Amino acid sequence: MAATDRKPKTLAHYPRPSVAVDTAVLTVADGQLCVGVLRDPRSARLRLPGTFLHEGETLADAVRRSLREKAGIEGVEPAQLHVFDAPGRDSRGWVLSVAHVAVVPATGLRELQPRAVTEAMGLDFDHDEIVRLAVSLLRADYAEHPDPARLLPEPFTVTALREVHDAVAGERLLPDSFRRRMLPMLRRTGELQRGGVGKPAALYRRTTTS
Amino acid sequence: MAATDRKPKTLAHYPRPSVAVDTAVLTVADGQLCVGVLRDPRSARLRLPGTFLHEGETLADAVRRSLREKAGIEGVEPAQLHVFDAPGRDSRGWVLSVAHVAVVPATGLRELQPRAVTEAMGLDFDHDEIVRLAVSLLRADYAEHPDPARLLPEPFTVTALREVHDAVAGERLLPDSFRRRMLPMLRRTGELQRGGVGKPAALYRRTTTS
């Protein structure tokens, strides 16, 4: 935007930090909210996937590159959480870490190991805190909207939707209230879920105004 | 935390970005939510106060330093908002900007010029967006708790509290609902506000569990 600016030298006068991205990759598997971790080959401790920011790269691109290279994960849309800036948090030097969260479908963790987020995670660095932030952001999203991260393929039944929300919330939601709160944000397809026991359930899609 | 790590050279191999902090300093003056701006001496455009992060300094310390040096503001507790990372957003080079928000009492803007946030701000860089984020965070806070930023000196009347909340929300809140929602989070001092017209109002303090 600014046009009349010319003193590129001043920037180089400051020492600059390395900037890393670390990402909590969340998913729902077996009715449990899980985060993908990997074992650091050097320290042998569990941690979240991350990388250093390259020149000319956005933070979101760095996240996508780290997930592609370290876990074979493609096509995520990361969201920023927080910058961790404590001096001395990384023994290798001055490093700022920008924590991110990404959500993938159940089979999408690839080479990451799933860990249920209910456990005390025991991850390296401040990665436990990153998981906490990621989970609370996701829960706030799911409290308001039907499956905003699109974990569930459309069309789906209200029960299937509630089971995903149960897993994210970490508790059983009340079926009646859940249905009443979600129905205004869903659109009936007219089709029914066939093949199960009991009355067949109506199938829905998310309304575009999610 | 990690102990057995020795390869300090690898960090230096990457080009590193300059990291800046930019801060929306919010306050309430004349019943209006205002943000403190200053005129950039070089570009002559309005912008938020900011600075580059120094080595060994936390982001919060950089924010405090920038506010002290550029505006004479002391003793704020900044909160992080977002990292702006678009390559080319700063013509001087590769700069990440970590947006912050800080709240000061009515007289606390010092050398910054107050601008009501209802206006289309027209600030430099992405500073309009920073103000938007700062305001929505503050509004979310005030919707839940009585004057969480402690703009109002204790003790105060419910009416004075509501006027601050009115200013933050940018609209007149309903006196009845506001009183009923806030009273459980307030503690009566027993004193009364004397000297005004009409029935004297009870004085309250925030409960410690804010």
Place this chain on the structure above:
DNA sequence: AGAATAGTGTCTGTGAGACAGTATGGT
């Protein structure tokens, strides 16, 4: 027919919006 799941109707409690009415000071 009976089991199982989907979906509806309704009662109750809570809290917001609305507004009338009461209390208590100043002038």
Place this chain on the structure above:
DNA sequence: ACCATACTGTCTCACAGACACTATTCT
């Protein structure tokens, strides 16, 4: 006495929790 402001009581409406009841399929 009157006015201005603080505060209370209450009606209505909307929505969550709870739960009984109906609907529709499979076995």
